[in-house]
Amino acid sequence: MRTVVLMLLVIVLALGLYGWSVLHRGFSAHDQPSALESLLARTARSLAVPASYRSLKNPYPPTPENIREGLEHFADHCAVCHANDGSGDTPFGRGMYPKPPDMRQPPTQNKTDGEIYYTIEHGIRLSGMPAFGENNRTDNESTWKLVHFIRRLAKITQEEIRQMERLNPKSREEFEQERLEEEFLRGAEPKQPAPRRHH
Amino acid sequence: MKRVLAAQFSILVLAGVLAAHEGMQHLLGRVTAVTESSITVETAGKEPKLVTVSITPQTKVEKDGSPALLKDLKAGERVVVHAKENNKKLEAALVIFGRPAPRKK
Numbered sequence: 001m002r003t004v005v006l007m008l009l010v011i012v013l014a015l016g017l018y019g020w021s022v023l024h025r026g027f028s029a030h031d032q033p034s035a036l037e038s039l040l041a042r043t044a045r046s047l048a049v050p051a052s053y054r055s056l057k058n059p060y061p062p063t064p065e066n067i068r069e070g071l072e073h074f075a076d077h078c079a080v081c082h083a084n085d086g087s088g089d090t091p092f093g094r095g096m097y098p099k100p101p102d103m104r105q106p107p108t109q110n111k112t113d114g115e116i117y118y119t120i121e122h123g124i125r126l127s128g129m130p131a132f133g134e135n136n137r138t139d140n141e142s143t144w145k146l147v148h149f150i151r152r153l154a155k156i157t158q159e160e161i162r163q164m165e166r167l168n169p170k171s172r173e174e175f176e177q178e179r180l181e182e183e184f185l186r187g188a189e190p191k192q193p194a195p196r197r198h199h
Numbered sequence: 200m201k202r203v204l205a206a207q208f209s210i211l212v213l214a215g216v217l218a219a220h221e222g223m224q225h226l227l228g229r230v231t232a233v234t235e236s237s238i239t240v241e242t243a244g245k246e247p248k249l250v251t252v253s254i255t256p257q258t259k260v261e262k263d264g265s266p267a268l269l270k271d272l273k274a275g276e277r278v279v280v281h282a283k284e285n286n287k288k289l290e291a292a293l294v295i296f297g298r299p300a301p302r303k304k
Contacts, residue, residue: 158259159266166300177225181279182299184227190243 029097041098042107048125049118056114056138062148070149073142075164081128084164086153096128104154116147223292226250226280230296233272238291240278252282252289259293264300272296 033041060066075084081092086103093100101108108116120143121133133140152160170178184190228240231249239251260267272278272294281293 162259162261162266181225181227181295184243185277185279185295185297185299187277190227 029095031097033098038098045124048122049115053114053118053138054112056112056117058113058117058144058147059139060141060144060148062151066145067148067152069142070145070147070152071160071164072167073146074149075167076169077132078146079164079168084161084168085156086150092128098127100128103150104156108150109154113144113147116150117143120146223281223283224289226252226282226289228278230272230274230276230278232274233269235269238269238272238278238280238294240280250289252280252291254294255290258291261293261295261297261300263297267297269294 074082079090081090081096082088082100082103083090083093086108088094088100088102103109111119117138117140119129121131121137121140123129123131133143180190226240226242227244228242228247228250230238231241232239235254237251237253239249242248242250254269258269260269260272262271276296279295280291281295282289282291284290
């Protein structure tokens with residue numbers, strides 16, 4: 001009995017110390033989730049996908065045209081957080097908690113078509129991943145083409161990444177800079193671009 | 200200290216032709232020399248400067264909108280270099296020359 005009480009005291013003390021240290025240092029999205037937190041989150045996320053979605057197969061064939069459409073969609077909508085190469089190494093991605101996964105790696109690539117589709121359509125709670133779908137549709141063509149492109153990330157080429165860089169959303173200043181560079185390469189004399197820095 | 204100030208001053212002088220993007224500087228000019236490890240560019244504009252940019256294994260090279268090799272770049276050609284400063288040296292991330300790729304509408 002005395003041992004049990006002693007063990008409980010140690011546990012309460014340890015939890016108290018952990019709580020104090022957490023409150024003392026605060027919470028930051030810069031941190032990496034602990035192994036326990038990651039395990040719990042991955043398990044919860046896996047359970048969040050209904051069995052009916054898990055078994056879905058991509059109804060569209062992986063033709064170059066379908067993969068190309070997925071690439072264009074990804075470059076325009078997803079790359080800002082996930083990066084063109086799917087690594088998640090972007091200013092937004094690095095600042096999130098949890099961070100976007102490296103989609104080239106097995107934890108993403110080993111998911112079924114239906115699991116990836118569900119994640120895009122329904123998002124992930126308590127993360128930066130929004131739900132992009134409407135209701136419970138399982139026939140969203142553009143999402144299925146994205147699934148094909150996400151499969152492609154494991155062996156994406158530098159040429160494809162350059163194509164995506166041209167398709168990434170641009171600010172007015174970036175668009176203007178690109179135009180000036182193109183005009184210069186075509187033989188025009190450069191106008192002086194305004195120096196600027198941003199995040 | 201003088202070297203640091205001189206380097207900072209040089210960067211300020213070049214600001215007219217170098218636009219920054221996510222810490223990236225955009226350099227427009229003509230190639231005066233190219234080796235396996237560096238490109239020297241005479242910047243375009245009213246006050247041309249010679250700027251040498253290092254080539255790294257990560258440097259991407261693009262000609263006519265497609266991947267190319269640095270040996271395809273010749274002295275006298277127009278070039279756009281996207282470069283990042285690292286230890287007070289400019290390192291090329293992207294070297295573009297030839298006709299630009301058509302823009303997607």
